[in-house]
Amino acid sequence: MPSDLGHALLGLLARRPSTGYELARRMQRPVGFFWTAGHSQVYPELARLEDDGLVEHDEVPGRGPLPTKRYRPTAAGLDALRTWVVADLAPQPVRDLEVLRLWSLWVVEPEAAAGLVERVRAGHAERLAAYEADLASLAGDPAALEPDSPAFASRLTLEGGRLTRRAALEWCDLMLAELRRPR
Amino acid sequence: MPSDLGHALLGLLARRPSTGYELARRMQRPVGFFWTAGHSQVYPELARLEDDGLVEHDEVPGRGPLPTKRYRPTAAGLDALRTWVVADLAPQPVRDLEVLRLWSLWVVEPEAAAGLVERVRAGHAERLAAYEADLASLAGDPAALEPDSPAFASRLTLEGGRLTRRAALEWCDLMLAELRRPR
DNA sequence: TTCGGCATGTAACGGGTTACATGATTGA
DNA sequence: TCAATCATGTAACCCGTTACATGCCGAA
Numbered sequence: 001m002p003s004d005l006g007h008a009l010l011g012l013l014a015r016r017p018s019t020g021y022e023l024a025r026r027m028q029r030p031v032g033f034f035w036t037a038g039h040s041q042v043y044p045e046l047a048r049l050e051d052d053g054l055v056e057h058d059e060v061p062g063r064g065p066l067p068t069k070r071y072r073p074t075a076a077g078l079d080a081l082r083t084w085v086v087a088d089l090a091p092q093p094v095r096d097l098e099v100l101r102l103w104s105l106w107v108v109e110p111e112a113a114a115g116l117v118e119r120v121r122a123g124h125a126e127r128l129a130a131y132e133a134d135l136a137s138l139a140g141d142p143a144a145l146e147p148d149s150p151a152f153a154s155r156l157t158l159e160g161g162r163l164t165r166r167a168a169l170e171w172c173d174l175m176l177a178e179l180r181r182p183r
Numbered sequence: 184m185p186s187d188l189g190h191a192l193l194g195l196l197a198r199r200p201s202t203g204y205e206l207a208r209r210m211q212r213p214v215g216f217f218w219t220a221g222h223s224q225v226y227p228e229l230a231r232l233e234d235d236g237l238v239e240h241d242e243v244p245g246r247g248p249l250p251t252k253r254y255r256p257t258a259a260g261l262d263a264l265r266t267w268v269v270a271d272l273a274p275q276p277v278r279d280l281e282v283l284r285l286w287s288l289w290v291v292e293p294e295a296a297a298g299l300v301e302r303v304r305a306g307h308a309e310r311l312a313a314y315e316a317d318l319a320s321l322a323g324d325p326a327a328l329e330p331d332s333p334a335f336a337s338r339l340t341l342e343g344g345r346l347t348r349r350a351a352l353e354w355c356d357l358m359l360a361e362l363r364r365p366r
Numbered sequence: 367t368t369c370g371g372c373a374t375g376t377a378a379c380g381g382g383t384t385a386c387a388t389g390a391t392t393g394a
Numbered sequence: 395t396c397a398a399t400c401a402t403g404t405a406a407c408c409c410g411t412t413a414c415a416t417g418c419c420g421a422a
Contacts, residue, residue, distance in 0.1 A: 003408090003409080004280060004283070004409095005409085005410095007283075007287075008283055010287075011283070011286060011287040011290075014287065014290060019372090019373070019374090020373080020374070020375090021371095021372065021373050021374075022372095022373095031283075031286065032276070033277065033282075034277050034278070034279040034282040034283055034286070035277075035278060035279070035280075035282075035283045036276045036277075036278070036410095037410080038410075038411070038412085039373090039374080039375085040375080040376080040377090040410085040411080040412080040413090041409080041410065041411090043374065043375055043376090044375085044376090062372075062373060062374095062418095063371085063372050063373065063417090063418050063419055063420095065373075065374070065416055065417040065418070066373065066374040066375070066416085066417090067373095067374085068372085068373060068374080069373095069374085078290065081287060081290055082290050082291050084284070085284050085287050085288055085290060085291055085296075085299065086291055086295050086296075086298065086299050089280065089281065089284070089302065089303075091306055091309075092279070092280055092281060092306075093215070093219045094216065094217050094218075094219075095217070095218060095219070095278065096217040096218070096275070097187060097218075097272065097275055098272065098275060099216075099217035099218075099340055099343065099344075100187070100190075100191055100194070100214075100217055100218045101267070101268050101272070102336065102339065102340055102343070103194060103214065103217070103336050103337070103340045104190075104194040104197065104264060104268050104336065105268055105336050105339075106330065106331055106332055106333050106335050106336040107197060107261065107264055107265050107268060108265050108268055108269055110330045110331075112269050113268075113269075113330065115269065116268065116269050119272065120272075123274055123275075126274075147289065147293045147296065147361070147362060148289055148293075149289055150289050152289050152361075153285065153286050153287060153288050153289040154286070156285065156288075156357075156358050156361070157282055157285055157286045159354060159357060160282065160285070160351070160354040160358075161282075163350040163351070163353055163354045163357075164347050164350045164351060164354070166350065167346040167347045167349065167350035168343070168346070168347060170346055171342065171343040171346045171347070174339075174342060174346075175339050175343075178330070178335075178339070179330060186380090186381080187381095188381080188382090202400090202401070202402090203401080203402070203403090204399095204400065204401050204402075205400095205401095219382095220382080221382080221383065221384085222401090222402080222403085223382085223383080223384080223385090223403080223404080223405090224381080224382065224383090226402065226403055226404090227403085227404090245390095245400070245401060245402095246389090246390050246391055246392095246399085246400050246401065248388055248389040248390070248401075248402070249388085249389090249401065249402040249403070250401095250402085251400085251401060251402080252401095252402085
């Protein structure tokens with residue numbers, strides 16, 4: 001049974017066959033919005049998936065010094081993906097370095113703290129803009145309304161990003177108001 | 184210069200001197216809401232911080248087979264914490280296994296997908312309840328209004344958790360509505 | 367001609383999780 | 395008496411990041 005990364009790659013390949021290089025780029029965006037991997041992770045994982053009979057490849061003309069391989073999921077690979085998607089999921093530990101810092105912001109002067117919050121806010125605003133751009137490009141696609149279409153799932157995840165980033169902006173504004181309240 | 188974990192420990196010790204064991208427990212909650220660490224990480228990291236002169240300890244009576252050590256930050260440790268809190272922060276890659284699954288939810292039947300979303304929703308609801316419980320216990324504390332008090336920073340981070348989890352619940356409800364819309 | 371993109375892989379390192387190891391005290 | 399809690403540490407393993415290594419093609 002593959003790792004989380006393996007399932008991430010199966011999810012990408014279920015949408016569209018790709019080379020390792022393409023998968024590594026697709027892991028930056030849009031999948032990189034919630035999961036990332038470099039190419040040095042992708043190539044060994046593809047080999048493992050192939051050993052397990054979950055993906056297969058053919059060689060296509062390419063521009064690298066080594067043969068260019070295009071991968072696609074096998075029937076067993078799609079089964080594994082379907083099983084994993086709805087499998088029991090242990091509560092995920094959260095790991096958020098920004099919040100970790102904000103938790104200690106009482107040790108610095110309010111003005112310095114406000115500066116930090118401004119920068120955090122800018123990061124959320126940037127991410128929100130990216131989500132909305134991707135959502136806009138899906139807006140005209142009728143497939144985005146069909147639950148068995150990849151565009152549908154893409155739309156829902158982007159919608160989630162939008163809602164949570166908006167909440168984060170609201171939170172930053174709340175912090176700024178408190179930090180700058182005259183005293 | 185210490186790792187992120189080291190700064191997390193300094194942040195805890197700045198609030199209250201503790202033994203390694205206590206730090207490991209405090210890393211489960213409330214700090215565990217956004218950063219976690221097991222005791223097997225804590226003990227070596229404390230030794231490193233002490234080598235760097237950022238924390239110091241004295242031995243107190245305890246119940247373990249080895250001497251019980253109570254740690255507190257040194258002046259240099261508090262300086263390091265202050266510097267780190269407002270230091271430049273690279274945009275953080277997000278790693279969210281739940282969203283990764285939802286991104287592939289188009290491969291399963293809508294009813295099964297809705298079941299997954301229900302479970303995700305329950306997790307958010309549970310976390311939200313924890314935030315609100317902690318917020319309630321801070322409600323009467325006048326220190327929670329003073330920007331140089333730990334309670335102030337605790338309140339703001341909990342407020343952030345509340346806002347983002349509420350947004351997540353809203354999102355889950357949106358997904359459920361779409362998955363169950365008659366077709 | 368030089369830089370960026372295509373294209374594949376390996377190796378070293380660091381951090382996190384899980385398991386191993388020990389042992390006293392307190393409460394059910 | 396048995397389990398949980400206090401209390402400290404080490405070791406093995408897995409995963410992710412960064413760096414190493416190679417080399418062609420097209421555009422500026």
